[in-house]
Amino acid sequence: MLNLSNFSLTDLVKGIKKKDFTSLEITKTFVNNSENSTKLNTYITKCFDEAIIYAKNFDKKKDYKGLLPGIPIAVKDLFCTKNVKTTAGSKILHNFVPTYESTVTKKLWSEGAFLLGKLNCDEFAMGSSNETSFFGNVTNPFGDKLVPGGSSGGSASALASSLTPVTVGTDTGGSIRQPASFTGTVGLKPTYGRCSRWGIVAFASSLDQAGPMTKTVEDCSLLLQAIAGYDPKDSTSVDIKVDNYNSNLTDKVKDLKIGIPKEYRVENMPSEIDELWKKGMDYLKDAGAIIKNISLPHTMYALPAYYIVAPAEASSNLARYDGVKYGHRSKGSNLIEMYENTRSEGFGDEVKRRILIGTYVLSSGYYDAYYLKAQKVRQLIKNDFDKAFKDVDAILTPSTPSAAFKMGDKKDDPVSMYLNDVFTVPVNLAGLPAISVPSGYDKNKLPLGLQLIGKPFDEQTILNLSLAIQKRANFKRNIKVWWK
Numbered sequence: 001m002l003n004l005s006n007f008s009l010t011d012l013v014k015g016i017k018k019k020d021f022t023s024l025e026i027t028k029t030f031v032n033n034s035e036n037s038t039k040l041n042t043y044i045t046k047c048f049d050e051a052i053i054y055a056k057n058f059d060k061k062k063d064y065k066g067l068l069p070g071i072p073i074a075v076k077d078l079f080c081t082k083n084v085k086t087t088a089g090s091k092i093l094h095n096f097v098p099t100y101e102s103t104v105t106k107k108l109w110s111e112g113a114f115l116l117g118k119l120n121c122d123e124f125a126m127g128s129s130n131e132t133s134f135f136g137n138v139t140n141p142f143g144d145k146l147v148p149g150g151s152s153g154g155s156a157s158a159l160a161s162s163l164t165p166v167t168v169g170t171d172t173g174g175s176i177r178q179p180a181s182f183t184g185t186v187g188l189k190p191t192y193g194r195c196s197r198w199g200i201v202a203f204a205s206s207l208d209q210a211g212p213m214t215k216t217v218e219d220c221s222l223l224l225q226a227i228a229g230y231d232p233k234d235s236t237s238v239d240i241k242v243d244n245y246n247s248n249l250t251d252k253v254k255d256l257k258i259g260i261p262k263e264y265r266v267e268n269m270p271s272e273i274d275e276l277w278k279k280g281m282d283y284l285k286d287a288g289a290i291i292k293n294i295s296l297p298h299t300m301y302a303l304p305a306y307y308i309v310a311p312a313e314a315s316s317n318l319a320r321y322d323g324v325k326y327g328h329r330s331k332g333s334n335l336i337e338m339y340e341n342t343r344s345e346g347f348g349d350e351v352k353r354r355i356l357i358g359t360y361v362l363s364s365g366y367y368d369a370y371y372l373k374a375q376k377v378r379q380l381i382k383n384d385f386d387k388a389f390k391d392v393d394a395i396l397t398p399s400t401p402s403a404a405f406k407m408g409d410k411k412d413d414p415v416s417m418y419l420n421d422v423f424t425v426p427v428n429l430a431g432l433p434a435i436s437v438p439s440g441y442d443k444n445k446l447p448l449g450l451q452l453i454g455k456p457f458d459e460q461t462i463l464n465l466s467l468a469i470q471k472r473a474n475f476k477r478n479i480k481v482w483w484k
Helices: 009-018 023-035 048-059 103-110 153-160 177-183 217-227 271-286 299-320 335-346 349-362 367-388 414-421 425-430 459-473
Strands: 043-046 072-076 114-119 167-170 186-189 210-214 257-261 290-294 394-398 434-441 447-454
Touching (some): 009 023, 009 217, 023 048, 023 072, 023 114, 048 114, 072 103, 072 153, 103 114, 114 153, 153 177, 153 210, 177 186, 177 434, 177 447, 186 459, 217 459, 257 271, 271 290, 271 394, 271 447, 299 349, 299 367, 299 414, 299 425, 349 367, 394 459, 434 459, 447 459
Parallel strands (some): 072 114, 072 167, 257 290, 257 394
Antiparallel strands (some): 043 114, 186 210, 186 434, 434 447
16 A cells, blocks of 8 residues: 655645545545654644545545645644634634635645644744744654754644645744754745735744745745745735746756855854765755855844844734734733733743843834844845855855754753754845755754755745755655654
8 A cells, every 4th residue: 555645745746636546545644644643742733624524525526726636734823724723832822713814825725735734833933943832842753852943843843754745834034944954854935025924923024934844845846836926915925926946946057156155154063064064065066066155244143133123023013912802811900901911821931032122122212222233234134145146046054053952952041042043044134035955964863954045036046956955965854753
């Protein structure tokens, strides 16, 4: 009997169209995998019964239309799903059921896919380890004491352990790419404005971006094709042509120029990361690409600038959660006390920390000194990339400064936790596309990823380069199932 959980999305779609197997068979495979994997704590809301019914009805059709016909997909619990609970990993939204569908998930369903469930995430996407969720931490399938990364840790863990064929996450400062690196999967953050933010629970509006998380680069190109596009309901959505990423995908990257920024060699970086980076350069050289050393001089200021801009926007966005219109409500003797009790009880420690930081940097007397200065630094970082892209077609860096770390190792040290995003944050500040592709292992046999950064709206080039790396790295996801 076929083990459909080992099939790529591309092969599942081909098999459905050729009627080699049914949507029901696919759905039952991933439902069974998910029901036997509760120790990973990847799901917040399960829609298994509804998915089985949908698959049965789908199989009665004669004409399979769309890019994703009959494919069950679990998504990060930051995407609003009509009549299905959407929590953002927070107590304050533990009972929130939207009456509308996010544009990204609506696009998935219009291409023939359907909902398998909602996946665990750091509360309001604030975290790098998936330890801040109200619903408990997610575990990395590579080890029962390891974090899967964050904030899309539930998505990455579910994908790597074959609980969903593909998934979508969100990336504010690396929340797709970092967990992808930690779990040996592919994660793409598209250009800001490429995919609609409408219906996604907001963290930092000028940084958030939805993107695909898959097992292969081919699957990534197909899923991006499904979710990309202009949305008039999102004022930051850009009305620009969407390439046919899947049809145009090729590993022929001869003569493309790849920048290697000297500033991405950080202090105390494990030797395995540097060795992997060199291997990545060799893979691309072998494919005919040209390696060039470049400089991104303001990189060192990206992390502090991000942790001013992102909390500032978060404090503004999260002001809407006051217990009046929706979500958790606490009792109080008057309106102000009700507000205070609701937010005190409803938000976790990390969310409170970022709201406090954000409110502080936006307050009178500090706005110019912190927020305005951070925005100026952000522009300098973008200028660095713009200058670099006059000479190169893409930039190659490590995805993360280490492999997955143990639960609790950094939970009480916010600065150490924030440093996990040192390679990913500059991309969000500049609004660029970037992808993490699994490329090797460290000495403890934990996966490591390489990051490719592209020009604005040039996702095709970094997908093509990723395919070249994928074919040469020949990465195998060696997971010993311990959680069943």
